[in-house]
Every structure is written in C-alpha cells, then in structure tokens.
Amino acid sequence: MRPYGWRRALLAGMAALLTANSDAPPVDYAAERAAIGRYQDADQRLQNVGWQLARGNIAFCPRVIPAIGLQLQDMASYGAPAIARVALGLTGDFAVQTAARGSPAAQSGAFTRNREIIGLAGFDPNQWPAGEKMDWQRLVWAHDHVDAMLAEHAGIAVTFADGEEARLTPVEVCATRFELMGAGGKAVADGNRVVIGIDFPAFAYPEEDVFAALVAHELAHNFLEHDAWLDRNGRSRRHVRRTEREADRLIPWLLANAGYDPQAGVTFMTRWGSRHDAGWLMLRNHDGWDERAEFIAAELPQIADLMAREGRADWRARFRREIDPAKGLAAGPRE
Numbered sequence: 001m002r003p004y005g006w007r008r009a010l011l012a013g014m015a016a017l018l019t020a021n022s023d024a025p026p027v028d029y030a031a032e033r034a035a036i037g038r039y040q041d042a043d044q045r046l047q048n049v050g051w052q053l054a055r056g057n058i059a060f061c062p063r064v065i066p067a068i069g070l071q072l073q074d075m076a077s078y079g080a081p082a083i084a085r086v087a088l089g090l091t092g093d094f095a096v097q098t099a100a101r102g103s104p105a106a107q108s109g110a111f112t113r114n115r116e117i118i119g120l121a122g123f124d125p126n127q128w129p130a131g132e133k134m135d136w137q138r139l140v141w142a143h144d145h146v147d148a149m150l151a152e153h154a155g156i157a158v159t160f161a162d163g164e165e166a167r168l169t170p171v172e173v174c175a176t177r178f179e180l181m182g183a184g185g186k187a188v189a190d191g192n193r194v195v196i197g198i199d200f201p202a203f204a205y206p207e208e209d210v211f212a213a214l215v216a217h218e219l220a221h222n223f224l225e226h227d228a229w230l231d232r233n234g235r236s237r238r239h240v241r242r243t244e245r246e247a248d249r250l251i252p253w254l255l256a257n258a259g260y261d262p263q264a265g266v267t268f269m270t271r272w273g274s275r276h277d278a279g280w281l282m283l284r285n286h287d288g289w290d291e292r293a294e295f296i297a298a299e300l301p302q303i304a305d306l307m308a309r310e311g312r313a314d315w316r317a318r319f320r321r322e323i324d325p326a327k328g329l330a331a332g333p334r335e
C-alpha cells in the first residue's frame with residue numbers, strides 16, 4: 001500500500017470552506033451550500049465521464065465488476081460536519097453525492113443530489129464509528145460495502161431517510177474508482193483509482209470529450225497496470241517515460257470505445273500541453289507536448305479502421321505495447 005496523502009489534501013480543501021470557530025462571524029450556510037455545490041458539479045462531470053469510459057471498454061479491460069454508478073458523501077469527511085449537515089439539510093451523515101449519467105442509479109431517478117441515505121442493503125452506514133472531522137475512511141467503507149453487496153447479491157436496496165427504498169440491478173464496468181480531489185491540480189492513477197484535483201485546467205474545458213481525454217490518460221495507466229509494473233521494475237526515468245507514452249497513445253482507443261471523438265485526445269494534449277506542460281508530473285519524464293500530441297495522432301488511422309470494420313477498437317489485441325507487461329512477474333506458479 002502506498003500512503004494516501006492526497007486524501008488528506010482532498011479533505012483539507014473542503015475543510016478550508018467549513019471551519020467552525022466560535023470567534024468567527026455567523027456561518028453563511030447558503031455560501032457553504034454553494035461551495036459544496038460547485039465541488040459536486042465538478043465531481044458529477046468526472047463521474048459521468050469516468051462511467052462512460054469504464055463502461056465503454058468492458059470488453060478489453062483487465063478486471064470488470066458490477067456497479068450502479070452511485071457515489072455517496074459522508075458529512076464526517078468534512079472539516080466541520082455539523083455545518084455541512086445544516087448546509088445540506090441533513091439529519092444524519094450520508095447522502096447522494098452523484099449518480100453517473102446513464103448508470104442504473106441515474107436511470108432509477110431516485111438518487112438526486114444530497115438525498116439522505118440511511119440504509120445500504122440493510123446496513124445503516126451512519127451507525128459505523130467516525131472521527132470528529134475529516135474522516136474519509138467511513139466513506140471508503142460505504143463504497144466497499146456497496147461493491148461487495150453487488151458482487152455477492154447481484155443487486156442492492158438503498159433506503160432513504162424519507163422511508164422510500166430503491167432497488168438497483170448493476171451493470172458491468174471496468175474496475176476503477178474516480179475521485180475528485182478538493183484541492184490541487186494533479187492527476188494520479190494508483191491502479192485502483194483515478195484521482196484528479198479540482199484545479200486541473202481540463203475542468204474548465206467546455207467540450208466533454210476533451211476533458212474525457214485527461215480522464216482516459218489516467219484510466220489507461222490503470223488498464224495497462226502501470227503502477228504495479230513500475231513497482232516491480234523500478235521507476236527509472238526511462239520506465240516512467242515509456243508508461244506515460246503508452247497512456248497517451250491509449251487515450252484515443254478508450255475515447256472511441258466510449259463513444260467520444262478519438263481526435264479529442266490530440267486536442268487535449270495540444271491545448272493543455274502548450275500552456276501547462278511543466279505542471280503535470282515532472283517534465284523530464286515525458287516527451288514534449290507536441291511529440292505527445294503526434295504520438296496520439298499516429299494512433300487515429302488504425303482506430304478509425306477498426307471502428308469502421310468492427311465497431312470497436314480492441315486495444316487488448318491490437319495496441320502496440322512499449323513495455324513488456326509480464327516483466328518482473330514470477331515465472332513459476334504462484335501460491
């Protein structure tokens with residue numbers, strides 16, 4: 001396991017909005033609610049795009065899980081849970097954060113933003129212990145619990161605080177969680193998650209497919225299992241550069257399978273790279289942005305040909321690797 005310092009950064013961002021101080025002027029709950037709303041808008045965009053990419057590539061990604069596209073929020077994860085509760089009009093701590101567009105949660109119509117939740121397959125997550133503030137662990141448990149119920153029971157019943165219940169049947173998606181960091185402009189893929197800071201410039205891009213190119217780059221790291229490969233083989237500059245190049249080149253394949261314009265990968269790299277090249281990881285680990293855009297563009301004819309002939313871009317079979325994915329794996333049978 002690697003340390004999750006970014007989780008603290010995520011919560012510190014919200015904590016700055018929600019400080020409880022007896023000497024401070026009265027809390028402006030409308031402003032707090034608006035601030036949370038802007039964070040939720042960005043999260044909704046990330047979840048919509050993440051869902052579409054993770055759903056569109058199920059035929060090729062290394063691990064597929066049943067999912068409903070529901071993301072929760074836990075007041076305990078805020079810097080001042082009591083203020084957040086009042087701002088959102090909640091009695092308890094758990095509520096809907098987002099339902100990804102097109103997901104079973106969204107299609108049910110029941111999972112409106114900030115709707116309070118008191119039951120996940122019979123368990124009330126509010127009953128689980130939580131720290132006083134900035135406790136992110138309980139929210140991870142809740143999502144783990146939902147995933148486990150979906151895997152074991154092929155469905156889940158969610159109970160709302162108003163007494164209504166929604167029963168959802170999952171669909172398959174590629175196994176990655178998408179998380180918005182409340183502060184900072186970094187983008188990270190750790191094998192299981194794609195984490196993007198709210199200040200990443202692509203959040204301001206109006207075209208969804210250009211924003212999706214950023215998410216696709218990070219998702220490509222997980223699909224190609226780069227984090228584990230680098231753990232096994234070392235994070236030399238050469239190794240990092242090769243994995244980055246693979247992630248760039250896979251962008252248009254992932255976009256095409258998800259129904260986005262694969263050309264948006266080139267647009268993204270050109271727009272972002274020409275302004276922010278030095279900000280994304282360390283420059284020395286990457287090719288220059290113009291070379292990166294060219295590498296992405298070089299994939300487009302093959303993708304167009306595959307889409308025309310097969311209706312999908314089978315990157316598991318056709319994508320040219322720049323690393324040996326099996327390198328560093330034990331040769332013999334493993335226990």
Ligand SMILES: [Zn+2]
Pocket residue numbers: 217218221244247
């Ligand atoms: Zn990368």
